[in-house]
Amino acid sequence: MSQRFKDIDYIGVVLWLFRTAIVVVVLWGTISKLFLEQGNAYTTIDWIDFLIAGLSQGSLYALIALGYTLVYGVLFMINFAHGEFFMSGTMTATIFVALPLSSSGFLDANPILGMLIIIIVAMLVSVGVALLTERVAYRPLRRAPRLVPLITAIGASFFWQYFFRGLYGSTLIPFPELQVLVGKWTVFGIEILKTRAVVMVASVIMLIGLYIFIMRTKTGTAIRAVAEDKDIAALMGIDVDRTISITFATGAAMAGAAGILYGMVFRQVHFFMGFVPGIKAFTAAVLGGIGSIPGAALGGLFLGLIEAVGPPLFLEGLGIPGAHQLKDVIAFTMLVLVLIFRPQGIVGERLAEKKA
């Protein structure tokens, strides 16, 4: 008997209490919101709105998260400068393409062609910044201990933030509004903001395109081969350095496109815009299981949903004022919870298995 008490795993007990406490808080908040609250309860339409907003925001996170997951897959490195790849393309394309096209009237006359041009320019700039960063800051450190490129990535992130601040200034720059995307569409009786619908459709198309690229093409297969074993990949005739560059470029292209969609939704860009979405997308990648492409997509959507639905559902019922301001708290609580209870993420494999 006394032997059994000695065997109690105290950390396990604390984690169990922690888990229970969170479940209780969430249930309490949810029940009091849905069943006990009088007066200012949300209608079904409101909840559907929250869901749609969450899915639309989540699909942006998913697109950015791909860059983290792809790079982690091949290099086991968290590229903290990825948010800056997102920012650089978006700002450049907004200032040099979107605003001139908008003021000349071209954008509203040819909205699809105009947006395509803006997105392609953003992707190209993001890819350029990513390739330069990889070549100059990461490649020389390929054989260094893992902490070194991590710190370099943080340094690269600051470098690009202040480089673009110096270049474009630190003011908010408005992203032009497209006349065709003002207002709502009604789909199956549900009203959706047009910009949100476009963001979701564009993201899904890009996610599927990327999945096909990685799973079905020769270059995509080479990326997966390099992710497994660089020496063996080289013995197959695969140029490992080039394949790693392609991986960075692919992630950055997705980020550049996501940046323009972000601009469409939030209607403004600035030099610091990459930081929070970057960290959120990293969270999404970890939530889904870093290194896994479907994981990044699922993690992004999940994070977007929980941010949109979580505050009204879990927190308002507890009587917390301004619950929507706390969406970041929910996002990062999710990150911590995942790291504690399911380190491999939603679909990820355990790290130990990965090394075997």
Next chain:
Amino acid sequence: MALLEVNDIHTYYGNIHALKGISLTVEKGEIVSLIGGNGAGKTTTLRTISGLITPRSGGVAFDGADISQYRAHQLVSKGIAMVPEGRGVFARLSVTENLNMGAYHRNDKDGIAEDLEKVFQIFPRLKERRTQVAGTLSGGEQQMLATGRALMSRPDLLLMDEPSMGLAPVLVEATFETIETINKEGTTILLVEQNAHMALQVADRGYVLQTGEIVLSNTAKELQRDPTVQKAYLGIE
């Protein structure tokens, strides 16, 4: 002119002097075996030839051209392929994807499809499992896959690192039979083995490595009769 000519190479891992002046030649059409104990430098020799490590000094000539400064991925298209130690299949890629990676540098679709059929002919088991992920194959099947994958590059010279390692005796026999078949179809083979008995049986010539140096070289038949080889590597007193 020999197909492969290794001339006095010195290779280091950091400060460790792993190869202390290895010289060897492989003629077109031969099977040459490198035998020796653990840590003798057999794998390092193959890694140096295949370009994974660059020697600090010495030359490696393939088909008359110096390749000692080339990196591994540049050598595949020149005609060198390697079956790495521990097989090194891509565990999360399917059997067919693994084989196609072997043909990565090639762009002749018809030729690749033809060679894929040829590999499936040599290893019918791989055909049965072609959509399976390589990590789910047995050790013997992974060895077939690694060998087949190397053949997909249509190599002139095939470097094989311990192909029999960890295989059941029946499979070891089969592996060496395959090596002979591949050789008869025109591929030159440089074979590294701990199983000296089998390695010398299939080889034309052999080299014995000890702590980074070649201590003996002769025809395989002579080496099998050599009393020091018998004692140290063949278990014959």
